[in-house]
Amino acid sequence: MTSEAQTTADEAAVSAIARRDSISVRLVAEALLGFVGPRLSAEQLLEEIGLDPACLQDPDGRMDVRDYSQLWLRLARRFDDEFFGMDPRRLRWGSFVFLSRSCIQQPTLENALVHALSFLGLGLENLHGKLIRSQSLAEVVLRERNPEPARAFCYFTFWMLLHGLACWLVGRRIPLLAVELRCAEPDYTDDYRVMFSDNLRFGRPSTRIIFAAEVLGLPIRRSEAELQAFLAEAPANILVRYRDHSSLSSRIKQHLRSLPAERWPDSETLAQTLCISASTLRRRLAEAGQPYQAIKDGLRQEMATEWLADAAISYGEIAERLGFADVSSFYKAFRKWTGINPGHYRNLILAPARR
Template sequence: MSRDDKGTISVRLVNEALLAFTSAALPAEQLLHQLGLVSVDLTDTDARIDVADFSKLWRRLARHFDDEFFGMNARRMRAGSFAFVCRAAMAQQTLDGALRVALDFFGLTFEGFRGELSRSESLAEITLSETSNVPPLRAFSYFTFWMLLHGLACWLVGRRIPLLAVELRCDEPDYTDDYRVMFSRNLRFARPTTRIIFAAEVLDLPVRRSEQELHSFLAHAPSNILVKYRDTTSLASRIKAQLREVPAEQWPTSEALAQTLCVSGSTLRRRLADAGQTYQAIKDQVRQEMATLWLADASITYAEIAERLGFADVSSFYKAFRKWSGTNPGQYRSLILRADEPIASRFP
């Protein structure tokens, strides 16, 4: 995703959203016209549309077909379902209770998969138990489900909940850039199960939302989910992209970085502060991204990871990882590698 794509969605995801509703008799362009939406060149895979337009598409498809899940399940998620689950979840005291209520609701709504929340020491995971011997859903289906659930969770506690990993049963699609911005750079495909992993400490956060806040949230959904609760800071994204290109020990100082961005050091610090960021925080975010990727590879030792990230020793890496993620590298590696074990609970 380019640095100018804040607040936009790839036209490839528009095609994904329309896929279940189109046919030879009703091509995508005709459907868009029927819905009263601005014509989009769906053949231009590099094109992007404003998030507000994608949100409008979502709402009009939901009303027209009485389905808030883009026709991707045998059971429709009838219009008004998301509002209902939001209201039920916000009545809970903590995010833990809210997520369990939401997962119960979605379990009754959809056929073929059910989400299960569990804790493992300082980590939490939500795993989708799917019907045995059924091919995996397409990536867009999984990500749409996670967007609804994760977006709701972020809104309930009023902060972004970082996802340490997102794993999916399906193969990697041709396009993943927007998904990596919306959810996590640590996306893993063709996995035994579909799940998200995050710090368990957020489950204890209180839910304090009013009916008035709910009305505002729903009035702007899903565009507020797509934009507000993701990393869309253009400057931070540009800096992260630069840091990912070189080893950690070669990362520039803030003054050297400012020169590459053609601004003064003080201007860089001010612009980052205006966005609620610091250069150190951005470096830590990139280090965490890299650490979570390497921890999923059992052949890479903790000492090697610490060295790659520029830490003096393994102990310093352990302390930093716990500060970033709320867990230690050993617990995370244990949970991420456990995915290869058989799933005990599946639908018959």
């Protein structure tokens, strides 16, 4: 292949990847909701900020993440509010830049999170976050002034700002073991599960995210030049890419979920089920950075965290469902996946609200 042809192929590959980076139109409508009313419709608002209102016509449609990023920025400029009009106090234009710049001055992620939560607590009236460490687990709990819960989009926007910034500060994705919200489950949650965690729990006593406490000690080592590059791409770079549900890994997970864990196939048998060769399966998973074993471990972890939140399911039953020989093997695997003890996780996730 000539260099020109190779360049064309590479550009086509990049374009194909970019097309998959998208946000549901349902979340576009959510972003507009705080600003529309009898005198300004969603379609009129989109036209006013220079975006095509036709995108709202298909509720199952998707918007390119770069266009969604422009939506966020233009709404923030238009209304001087980076929180989509969801709080009596506007999170004024430039708040995220100021927050990011001040957070890179902090020595560790724990200091940065405390600082960020204090800053957001000053900027917002209804939401005040607090970082709580509980042995090997950490949680950020939102204390709310309003007795009635906010809509899910409000909570997820808060987590997007906080979690997205935190991941960039330490240069790695911080896995969330659970996301709990006071509100009822909305009609659409697919993008939220991709952005944050498959383990979303609605109608809970408090709104919080739970993660391994070990990340709190990670150092903040970001330069001013890195900050400028980060801010130039924000908020697109803190919007997690949408998962293509037709992808190979998604098809594999769907197949595994249909079987008891002890009957999960080896890679050769799986390849036959998918009507491809074993070598092709390994190659395609390697290209996606998702080895078969990692897919199985990730699915076991998702199932384990889901079942640990149900007090009626014993540790022995969870171990059996996941295909482990005994509870001890399950404990060892869970600590390897998450860095924490499953008993500690269950105690925290089932603990009554202490806010």
